[in-house]
Amino acid sequence: MVASRVAEHGIDPAAIGGELWTRRRANESLCFAGANLIPLRGGAGDLNAFADKAMSSVRRCSSLVGRAELVLPMWQRLEPVWGPARDVRAHQPLMALNTAPSCPTDPAVRPVRMEELDAYLVAAIDMFIGEVGIDPRLGDGGRGYRRRVAGLIAAGRAWARFERGEVVYKAEVGSQSPAVGQIQGVWVHPERRGCGLGTAGTASVAAAVVGAGRIASLYVNSFNTVARATYARIGFTEIASFATVLLD
Known part of the structure; x- marks a missing residue:
């Protein structure tokens, strides 16, 4: 970042x-x-x-x-x-991929368009609450979070699979340097989990990052064994350990 x-x-x-x-x-x-x-x-x-x-x-x-x-x-x-602290996550494996994914990608996963912001926000807010434990709309009614998400969409760094106008998979390249693109905010609709959307969708985003000449990276909570297995199937390998201390 x-x-x-x-x-x-x-x-x-x-x-x-x-x-x-x-x-x-x-x-x-x-x-x-x-x-x-x-x-x-x-x-x-x-x-x-x-x-x-x-x-x-x-x-x-x-x-x-x-x-x-x-x-x-x-x-x-x-x-x-x-x-x-509100929460201390002492071990979050940092994973990286610098080659093509080792599993199939999802051709339906694509950059989000600005006119899809409202539909995308529904998924983004659900992901944020589940991951961080607080509602990003608190304080200002969600205006700041909406601006941030809109900025990612405008930059072509928000990705999703839509079905009947609803997001069923999403992820963002939240931070991007000339060398690395960090994938974050991975989310699958609760009714579609276990169907492989997370694996193929994240493989698609990682392939786009690598295809642009960058290393794809992400970090995950150590206790999230399902996500860790998903990223390993894509070809990500652990290179370091992150930690997060949530204060508010």
Whole structure:
């Protein structure tokens, strides 16, 4: 996510939605502080310093996310002040694919059109509530979430299979750098689960990412054995472990 914003907008905080912190050179010590707090590089001293800086002002972020070996030590420093967390997901396998999928794709999965926004939002909201545990419409009636989803559609990064005007499969390339496209928001209609739509649909999105010259990546909760098996069938392999600390 951070790499995609910097690649597109540079390092201006207003343009990338947050600040980049470093104690030395950016290739050794780096943290993104915005709606998410994302430690990117550094040792124990850097993580403690980033945590202290975050605690020195009013908390702006709703979560910590990133590689587990960076997020979890940083959370230990933050927890006495910011805790308790609403949820700590300590092991989320980060998976990647840099070749064509090893299973069939779904030719009916395609980029969503802007006139399909309302139908797509129904699925996107259901996915968000199921994954994050809160309704994205809270606070502003859903205007901000609608804008975000509309932006993904406009960029050609929201994918779905429609049947009779209803979304039965969806996913997004939520973040995209010149090298990597991160797939997120994978969802299958409850009445169509177990039919293979998730496997073939995600294979289609991954094939589009790889076909554009990028590595397809995603991360998944360790306890979601069904999703992990699905991604393995597509050809994704585990390359690292992410962690997420949900605060709000």
